[in-house]
Amino acid sequence: MTSAFPPLKNDLLLRAARGEETERAPVWVMRQAGRYLPEFHEVRAHHSFFEVCRTPALSMELTLQPIRRYAGLIDAAIIFSDILVVPQAMGMEVQMNPGPYFPDPLVTPADVEKLTKHVDVDKELGYVYEAITITRKALDGQVPLIGFCGAPWTLFSYMIEGGGTKTFQKSKTWLFKYPEESKALLMRIADVCVDFLVGQIKAGAQLVQVFDSWAGELAPHDFEQFSLPYLKHIATNVRSKLAAAQIPAVPMTLFPKGANTALASLAEHAGYDVIGIDWCIEPSEARRLVSDKVALQGNMDPNVLYGGKDAIEREAKRMCEGFKGGKSVKGWIANLGHGITPGRPGRPPLVLRMCAQILD
Numbered sequence: 001m002t003s004a005f006p007p008l009k010n011d012l013l014l015r016a017a018r019g020e021e022t023e024r025a026p027v028w029v030m031r032q033a034g035r036y037l038p039e040f041h042e043v044r045a046h047h048s049f050f051e052v053c054r055t056p057a058l059s060m061e062l063t064l065q066p067i068r069r070y071a072g073l074i075d076a077a078i079i080f081s082d083i084l085v086v087p088q089a090m091g092m093e094v095q096m097n098p099g100p101y102f103p104d105p106l107v108t109p110a111d112v113e114k115l116t117k118h119v120d121v122d123k124e125l126g127y128v129y130e131a132i133t134i135t136r137k138a139l140d141g142q143v144p145l146i147g148f149c150g151a152p153w154t155l156f157s158y159m160i161e162g163g164g165t166k167t168f169q170k171s172k173t174w175l176f177k178y179p180e181e182s183k184a185l186l187m188r189i190a191d192v193c194v195d196f197l198v199g200q201i202k203a204g205a206q207l208v209q210v211f212d213s214w215a216g217e218l219a220p221h222d223f224e225q226f227s228l229p230y231l232k233h234i235a236t237n238v239r240s241k242l243a244a245a246q247i248p249a250v251p252m253t254l255f256p257k258g259a260n261t262a263l264a265s266l267a268e269h270a271g272y273d274v275i276g277i278d279w280c281i282e283p284s285e286a287r288r289l290v291s292d293k294v295a296l297q298g299n300m301d302p303n304v305l306y307g308g309k310d311a312i313e314r315e316a317k318r319m320c321e322g323f324k325g326g327k328s329v330k331g332w333i334a335n336l337g338h339g340i341t342p343g344r345p346g347r348p349p350l351v352l353r354m355c356a357q358i359l360d
């Protein structure tokens, strides 16, 4: 399969993900394909969000937009899709208007009956695989292609809250009132994620990232119970299924946003090659906590982009120095600490340039 793809010309991301020293830090931006790009609006004016996700040629086009616009400045592409395609594959309706909306969320554990019993992930999400395969070919080895999924706890919260939330009241009611039923549902989601990531890797994804965007909403001991075991399950089973199918493993990244108290334990036990960090921890402190067990990704506050040129330069420099550790860059992927916001900050290339010049 792999031999069918053009050879990779820029492997900075993959080397950094494996913890190797790199001549400069590879750079990509979470949510790099999206609403801050005029060309994105152009496509979205004619197609609904999930229509784009389900149409491989459109997903490919949006994936390639930032690669074209920032040619030579971005070291990875991430496939255009969404974490909420997994609840859809499990039988739930999800709309985007403009944020995620589930008309029929899971209210009580009895509602789990409404989910599809045995999800045929490859059939339900085959459109993502197809998008990955054609995009990897179109990239022509320029940069590696990242696949992704949401983490079980983050997806669980959307499926129960029915959309975004500030309080997590409904999803936490489940955790505290129905812990066993919650764990069973988290495991069902985790199993779908395993098949989905394996499918994406078979289709051509060269690194995969698991987004636990709401990890930091859990108390540390609740994270240990309701998120960590499922994150581990995903890492372990993706690797074992790939090995059984004789497909080479790819690096795996975990983005446990806000779970900085868990960093040391995640690096030790979770089974990922890279951990993405947000801006609420100093890079040097994060490195101290994880030692050299994993590579790190992050971590500039996306709002720095609104601060103007001087602020951006200052903060980019601070971030670079924090991750650098001596003269060399080792096991660091430069990124924001969360997704770039839609407000057209207009300056991501500047940040990228700053990062790319780390060794100057």
Ligand SMILES: Cc1c2[nH]c(c1CCC(=O)O)Cc1[nH]c(c(CCC(=O)O)c1C)Cc1[nH]c(c(CCC(=O)O)c1C)Cc1[nH]c(c(C)c1CCC(=O)O)C2
Binding pocket: 029, 030, 031, 032, 033, 034, 035, 044, 049, 078, 079, 080, 081, 082, 083, 084, 096, 098, 099, 100, 148, 164, 211, 213, 338, 339, 342
């Ligand atoms: C929580 C989450 C979601 N989706 C995702 C997460 C995890 C990362 C994070 O925490 O930001 C992940 C995601 N969503 C999208 C990508 C595409 C790849 C990329 O460029 O990074 C990725 C990796 C496209 C998208 N997903 C969405 C958009 C904007 C929708 C539009 O086109 O109108 C895009 C480009 C919609 C979406 N999808 C989701 C929300 C909350 C929203 C609305 C708010 C927002 O825009 O940030 C769920």
